[in-house]
Amino acid sequence: MLFKAKVLEGIARGEVTLAFRRWSRPAVRPGGTLRTAAGVLAIDSVERVDLAAVSDADIRAAGHASREDLVRGLRPDGDLYRIGFHVAGRDPREDLRENDTLGAAEIADLRSRLETLDRAAAWTGAVLSMIAERDGRTAAEMAERLGMEKPALKRKVRQLKELGLTESLAAGYRLSPRGRALVGAIRQGT
CATH class of the missing domain: 1.10.10.10 (Winged helix-like DNA-binding domain superfamily/Winged helix DNA-binding domain)
Structure with missing residues (x-):
């Protein structure tokens, strides 16, 4: 998973704890890790969701200002997944x-x-x-x-x-x- 610089800054500050991605199948798994410029992320959850069910709080927790902003950043095809994570430490x-x-x-x-x-x-x-x-x-x-x-x-x-x-x-x-x-x-x- 790639993140834009603004989102990486939010991750580093602990403000961004969710991501939304459209995939044909999940690219990360709960319990796994992901190295980013903000540090190593521990993947807490990966669940398929309906866009209409995504709350405003989740949109903000993913670093987006609005639902429209979130949608602009998504691929047009694939199932929508909500990925929960936390920073587990520095990149070794x-x-x-x-x-x-x-x-x-x-x-x-x-x-x-x-x-x-x-x-x-x-x-x-x-x-x-x-x-x-x-x-x-x-x-x-x-x-x-x-x-x-x-x-x-x-x-x-x-x-x-x-x-x-x-x-x-x-x-x-x-x-x-x-x-x-x-x-x-x-x-x-x-």
């Missing part, structure tokens, strides 16, 4: 990204993981280098330089983000402190 990738003290074992592990990602086609080195050249490098720029489709490149960058190597900006990406440390170690031949 935040601490991982900040760890820029990499020992030989961590560097070897990360290099091995990058090699695994490169099995079908080598891309990790080129993407990390492009992001290292300039903060804010966009997926569109990198995809064009690599001759890839933008959605495919974005999926690849998310894999680097899972390793704590990159961070998303409002527009584009940058290397995290951990990513800078790894790129520095690779350039030094470590």
Whole structure:
């Protein structure tokens, strides 16, 4: 589930505790978690609802000013689901990204993981280098330089983000402190 920046701010403040989505089948389950820029969300409930039965209080709890505002943000097709959640804590990738003290074992592990990602086609080195050249490098720029489709490149960058190597900006990406440390170690031949 993706959230707009305004809604993420409300989640972080504890004001937004619901979401409404139209799906052919639910994309989240009660008891599951979801990582967002506002932290890890614990999914408390997922229930199919009728739009007419959605209360004004629920609309506000989802970060919308009105029913019309809610409807504008929904996909046109699929069943309507009401998702209840609460912030369960910080995204563990935040601490991982900040760890820029990499020992030989961590560097070897990360290099091995990058090699695994490169099995079908080598891309990790080129993407990390492009992001290292300039903060804010966009997926569109990198995809064009690599001759890839933008959605495919974005999926690849998310894999680097899972390793704590990159961070998303409002527009584009940058290397995290951990990513800078790894790129520095690779350039030094470590």
